[in-house]
Amino acid sequence: MPVxxxxxxxxxxxxxxxxxxxxxxxSNTYHLYLRPGHEAINKIGGLHKFMNWQGPILTDSxxxxxxxxxxxxxxxxxxxxxxxxxxGSTHFLTPELVMDIQAALGSDIAMAFDECTPYPASREYxxxxxxxxxxxxxxxxxxxxxxxxxxxxxxxxxxxxxTYADLRKQSAEELIEMDxxxxxxxxxxxxEPKNLMYDMINYTTPLLPQDKPHYLMGIGDLLDVLxxxxxxIAMFDCVMPTRNARNGTLFTSAGRISIKREEFKTDPDPxxxxxxxxxxxxxxxxxxxxxxxxxxxxxxxxxxxxxxxFYLEFFRKMREAxxxxxxxxxxxQQTPVLQNNFHGD
Amino acid sequence: MPVxxxxxxxxxxxxxxxxxxxxxxxSNTYHLYLRPGHEAINKIGGLHKFMNWQGPILTDSxxxxxxxxxxxxxxxxxxxxxxxxxxGSTHFLTPELVMDIQAALGSDIAMAFDECTPYPASREYxxxxxxxxxxxxxxxxxxxxxxxxxxxxxxxxxxxxxTYADLRKQSAEELIEMDxxxxxxxxxxxxEPKNLMYDMINYTTPLLPQDKPHYLMGIGDLLDVLxxxxxxIAMFDCVMPTRNARNGTLFTSAGRISIKREEFKTDPDPxxxxxxxxxxxxxxxxxxxxxxxxxxxxxxxxxxxxxxxFYLEFFRKMREAxxxxxxxxxxxQQTPVLQNNFHGD
Numbered sequence: 001m002p003v004x005x006x007x008x009x010x011x012x013x014x015x016x017x018x019x020x021x022x023x024x025x026x027s028n029t030y031h032l033y034l035r036p037g038h039e040a041i042n043k044i045g046g047l048h049k050f051m052n053w054q055g056p057i058l059t060d061s062x063x064x065x066x067x068x069x070x071x072x073x074x075x076x077x078x079x080x081x082x083x084x085x086x087x088g089s090t091h092f093l094t095p096e097l098v099m100d101i102q103a104a105l106g107s108d109i110a111m112a113f114d115e116c117t118p119y120p121a122s123r124e125y126x127x128x129x130x131x132x133x134x135x136x137x138x139x140x141x142x143x144x145x146x147x148x149x150x151x152x153x154x155x156x157x158x159x160x161x162x163t164y165a166d167l168r169k170q171s172a173e174e175l176i177e178m179d180x181x182x183x184x185x186x187x188x189x190x191x192e193p194k195n196l197m198y199d200m201i202n203y204t205t206p207l208l209p210q211d212k213p214h215y216l217m218g219i220g221d222l223l224d225v226l227x228x229x230x231x232x233i234a235m236f237d238c239v240m241p242t243r244n245a246r247n248g249t250l251f252t253s254a255g256r257i258s259i260k261r262e263e264f265k266t267d268p269d270p271x272x273x274x275x276x277x278x279x280x281x282x283x284x285x286x287x288x289x290x291x292x293x294x295x296x297x298x299x300x301x302x303x304x305x306x307x308x309x310f311y312l313e314f315f316r317k318m319r320e321a322x323x324x325x326x327x328x329x330x331x332x333q334q335t336p337v338l339q340n341n342f343h344g345d
Numbered sequence: 346m347p348v349x350x351x352x353x354x355x356x357x358x359x360x361x362x363x364x365x366x367x368x369x370x371x372s373n374t375y376h377l378y379l380r381p382g383h384e385a386i387n388k389i390g391g392l393h394k395f396m397n398w399q400g401p402i403l404t405d406s407x408x409x410x411x412x413x414x415x416x417x418x419x420x421x422x423x424x425x426x427x428x429x430x431x432x433g434s435t436h437f438l439t440p441e442l443v444m445d446i447q448a449a450l451g452s453d454i455a456m457a458f459d460e461c462t463p464y465p466a467s468r469e470y471x472x473x474x475x476x477x478x479x480x481x482x483x484x485x486x487x488x489x490x491x492x493x494x495x496x497x498x499x500x501x502x503x504x505x506x507x508t509y510a511d512l513r514k515q516s517a518e519e520l521i522e523m524d525x526x527x528x529x530x531x532x533x534x535x536x537e538p539k540n541l542m543y544d545m546i547n548y549t550t551p552l553l554p555q556d557k558p559h560y561l562m563g564i565g566d567l568l569d570v571l572x573x574x575x576x577x578i579a580m581f582d583c584v585m586p587t588r589n590a591r592n593g594t595l596f597t598s599a600g601r602i603s604i605k606r607e608e609f610k611t612d613p614d615p616x617x618x619x620x621x622x623x624x625x626x627x628x629x630x631x632x633x634x635x636x637x638x639x640x641x642x643x644x645x646x647x648x649x650x651x652x653x654x655f656y657l658e659f660f661r662k663m664r665e666a667x668x669x670x671x672x673x674x675x676x677x678q679q680t681p682v683l684q685n686n687f688h689g690d
Binding site: 010012013036040044049050051265282283284287289290294296297298300301302 | 351352353355356357358359360380381385388389390394395396397610611613627628629631632634635636638639641642643645646647
């Protein structure tokens with residue numbers, strides 16, 4: 001899922017996303033609640049109409065953003081009081097409000113409100129935290145659809161538990177008992193070592209119901225995606241392709257490159273001769289470097305288009321490999337390429 | 346001519362420019378000389394190939410940019426020494442170098458190197474300045490095409506003379522005697538009162554050869570364009586549509602509006618119901634306001650697309666009115682609309 005935090009996948013228009021083959025995008029409860037407000041979007045006819053995107057939209061619940069963006073937050077059983085990262089104003093999110101917001105937006109898949117357990121966290125804290133997430137998940141599940149709802153979204157629960165396998169199990173079991181439409185693994189890639197992250201993914205994924213979607217939140221390093229895909233994860237979101245694009249880091253069939261490298265100044269070749277994206281069909285590395293060095297808007301556009309194309313192609317190929325029973329072969333081919341880095345000047 | 350200073354019309358790709366009906370774009374000698382350098386662009390095969398634009402390109406000579414962007418400059422008969430606005434490095438532009446640069450870029454229309462006379466300027470300064478511009482124009486005209494030239498550009502002379510009618514006449518006569526492919530009026534809209542600017546346009550334009558293009562440099566306020574069009578000017582360039590777009594000021598068939606107005610927060614209508622541009626066909630004022638308030642890249646894209654569409658449509662209609670002998674009627678209809686301003690919150 002390309003990430004469209006503010007009801008826009010940064011630098012892209014919606015036709016480009018469609019042409020890239022994006023099947024679903026992610027948007028954000030926290031950001032849209034603060035600006036322009038879910039009521040404003042509801043008045044326009046919902047998020048799909050607002051941003052002119054006809055495909056499905058998954059909305060994150062805001063739990064992670066409260067955790068990562070708000071300078072001061074106070075967590076109680078009832079919910080979270082936090083300060084807006086935009087204007088410092090105080091707000092109070094509860095599971096019920098978060099469900100109301102997502103219904104008002106007309107989200108296709110809503111995420112339950114959770115507390116994102118930080119790393120490191122003591123076992124005691126992680127336990128308390130997952131119990132709170134379970135309580136909130138139940139309240140999300142039991143909350144009634146508001147009048148303003150444009151549809152009743154599918155609802156996914158979020159497994160927490162920090163880096164403690166038994167707590168991950170407890171969290172998963174409590175959520176499964178509530179019978180969600182899908183299950184996400186949250187609270188990873190928040191500072192823990194990679195092997196711990198992989199352990200949690202590999203341990204938790206098989207605990208989830210086989211007939212429901214499995215979603216690993218916020219993880220987009222493609223080496224991690226291969227590990228998680230191997231474990232059985234089917235849904236991903238990450239700002240990596242878009243944010244890296246804006247910072248001039250581009251993914252190619254030969255590895256990752258920084259477009260600002262001096263050697264590209266007079267390079268007439270496309271970024272990736274094996275790539276069929278709009279950027280590679282129309283522009284040289286020399287031009288992309290020039291645009292980037294001048295911080296031109298077109299740089300962000302062309303880079304984003306390319307990176308999203310690379311990511312979406314990667315996922316299409318991975319899906320195909322899984323369907324053909326050739327995932328291990330695919331992983332073996334991709335791993336060395338993904339480890340290649342051509343950075344610096 | 347949409348302005349593509351850095352070999353990019355800000356926020357647009359080249360297919361969009363083509364779809365908008367842009368027939369020619371302007372780019373900039375000063376900027377491209379400094380970054381990435383005309384040799385680098387020449388190596389790629391020239392500016393057209395570099396930026397993937399197949400239509401004609403007019404390149405400004407750098408005279409105006411040296412005047413407006415360089416913190417320290419020293420003008421001698423030989424040329425201009427100036428400091429780069431990017432890194433402070435010292436450079437020396439001469440008429441010959443400016444011609445070499447434009448030939449190396451593969452420009453279709455090159456502008457002669459001129460001194461942009463500031464306002465206010467004494468009669469004495471303005472006279473000396475226009476004489477220098479004439480001398481440089483002759484050197485441009487007589488300079489030989491360098492080996493690196495991709496084509497021999499058409500060459501336009503630039504009439505200076507400040508706000509002194511007789512000096513404008515002298516400048517025009519000296520340039521006409523050299524027989525350029527087209528004639529530009531420069532050094533206007535640099536701080537002088539509007540009536541003086543109009544006087545200079547109305548006085549100078551009829552002095553120019555009727556069978557050569559007349560180009561008014563850097564002026565894009567459409568009320569000024571109507572005045573200049575009435576005087577016989579046929580070519581214009583200005584950053585107004587693109588810069589205003591990025592600042593949230595949008596041109597509509599009802600007048601100019603600021604997209605940040607609070608009242609647009611829940612406005613489901615397009616910016617201009619009489620507009621057929623991509624932005625108006627696909628997005629609401631509410632969404633455009635939201636994107637602008639979040640400084641999203643898509644805001645700059647959609648706003649720029651709309652403003653360029655408005656401008657290019659305006660010029661198409663003006664041309665049609667001239668061809669049908671209905672210019673005065675067109676001017677009468679457009680003037681009150683262009684005077685409308687819906688700004689502020």
